Amino acid sequence: MELFKIFKKSVKIQGKSFLRWTGGKNWLAPTLNKLANKTQFKRYHEPFIGGGSVFFSLKTSKTSFISDSNKELINTYKAVKSNPKKIINILSSFEQSEEQYYFLRSKTFKNKFEKAARFIHLNKTSFNGIYRVNVKGEYNVPYGKKGYDLDLLSGLMYSASEQLKNVTIRESDFKDSLSEIKDGDLVYLDPPYTITHNNNGFIKYNEKLFSYEDQIDLCNFIREVRLKGAYYILSNAHHPEVEKVYNQFNDNIVSLTRASTISGLAKSRGKYKEYLFTNIEI
Ligand SMILES: C[S@@+](CC[C@H](N)C(=O)[O-])C[C@H]1O[C@@H](n2cnc3c(N)ncnc32)[C@H](O)[C@@H]1O
Numbered sequence: 001m002e003l004f005k006i007f008k009k010s011v012k013i014q015g016k017s018f019l020r021w022t023g024g025k026n027w028l029a030p031t032l033n034k035l036a037n038k039t040q041f042k043r044y045h046e047p048f049i050g051g052g053s054v055f056f057s058l059k060t061s062k063t064s065f066i067s068d069s070n071k072e073l074i075n076t077y078k079a080v081k082s083n084p085k086k087i088i089n090i091l092s093s094f095e096q097s098e099e100q101y102y103f104l105r106s107k108t109f110k111n112k113f114e115k116a117a118r119f120i121h122l123n124k125t126s127f128n129g130i131y132r133v134n135v136k137g138e139y140n141v142p143y144g145k146k147g148y149d150l151d152l153l154s155g156l157m158y159s160a161s162e163q164l165k166n167v168t169i170r171e172s173d174f175k176d177s178l179s180e181i182k183d184g185d186l187v188y189l190d191p192p193y194t195i196t197h198n199n200n201g202f203i204k205y206n207e208k209l210f211s212y213e214d215q216i217d218l219c220n221f222i223r224e225v226r227l228k229g230a231y232y233i234l235s236n237a238h239h240p241e242v243e244k245v246y247n248q249f250n251d252n253i254v255s256l257t258r259a260s261t262i263s264g265l266a267k268s269r270g271k272y273k274e275y276l277f278t279n280i281e282i
């Protein structure tokens with residue numbers, strides 16, 4: 001009965017991520033799916049996978065490569081791919097409380113499934129699902145007073161595990177994925193936002209997260225992707241500085257509007273624009 005319940009839920013929720021992610025592109029997924037389906041792409045690459053909302057919504061059975069520089073995140077994807085049941089069992093032993101949150105936040109596990117369960121539990125119950133570490137690399141996001149439905153989460157994890165079957169998962173800098181990309185492949189790029197929304201340009205204090213130089217490197221990465229004969233889609237902040245960096249190739253530039261939920265506070269929610277750059281014919 002229990003298994004049937006989980007199976008039913010996983011059918012319904014196929015194509016959705018099991019994580020919350022700052023800058024997640026759930027809202028953009030239908031547009032990106034339409035764009036991707038205008039091509040007969042051979043293989044799929046996503047080097048800034050984050051919460052994976054675009055990858056999961058694509059539901060592709062083609063050979064895929066996903067990566068991210070976040071070690072804990074990549075361990076979680078690998079663990080979910082290989083044995084979601086093990087993680088669910090561990091999650092079911094965790095209480096959903098503030099005390100449990102801070103206990104897990106300060107605890108280090110050695111086993112990869114315990115590590116993944118800790119990561120998922122903190123992701124689901126932290127303030128806004130933000131991932132942030134201190135100078136020592138320790139996760140330091142406060143408790144968010146939010147709980148989760150373990151049945152629903154289990155369905156999402158079983159479904160993710162299925163979708164990750166033919167997928168190579170790597171902890172790496174985006175530049176390292178270039179060697180895998182071949183003619184006819186599709187690459188979706190979603191780097192962290194390093195632009196302020198009040199028109200001040202690139203965020204200077206955020207240098208370590210994704211600097212201006214990283215944006216230039218990413219533009220050079222796109223140059224190589226194009227030379228290989230692969231398709232790319234880049235989403236990025238709607239800002240003249242961003243346009244200056246990426247408007248190099250005479251490709252398509254699309255402006256999209258989204259409702260921002262970054263701060264989580266209703267009064268500071270607003271409409272922001274986002275850029276898409278792509279060499280796919282629109
Ligand atoms: C905006 S998020 C991606 C969100 C994702 N598209 C989603 O829908 O959930 C950007 C991701 O890039 C990763 N990242 C930051 N710098 C990176 C780098 N140099 N190479 C690879 N990944 C990086 C971050 O860890 C983060 O997960």
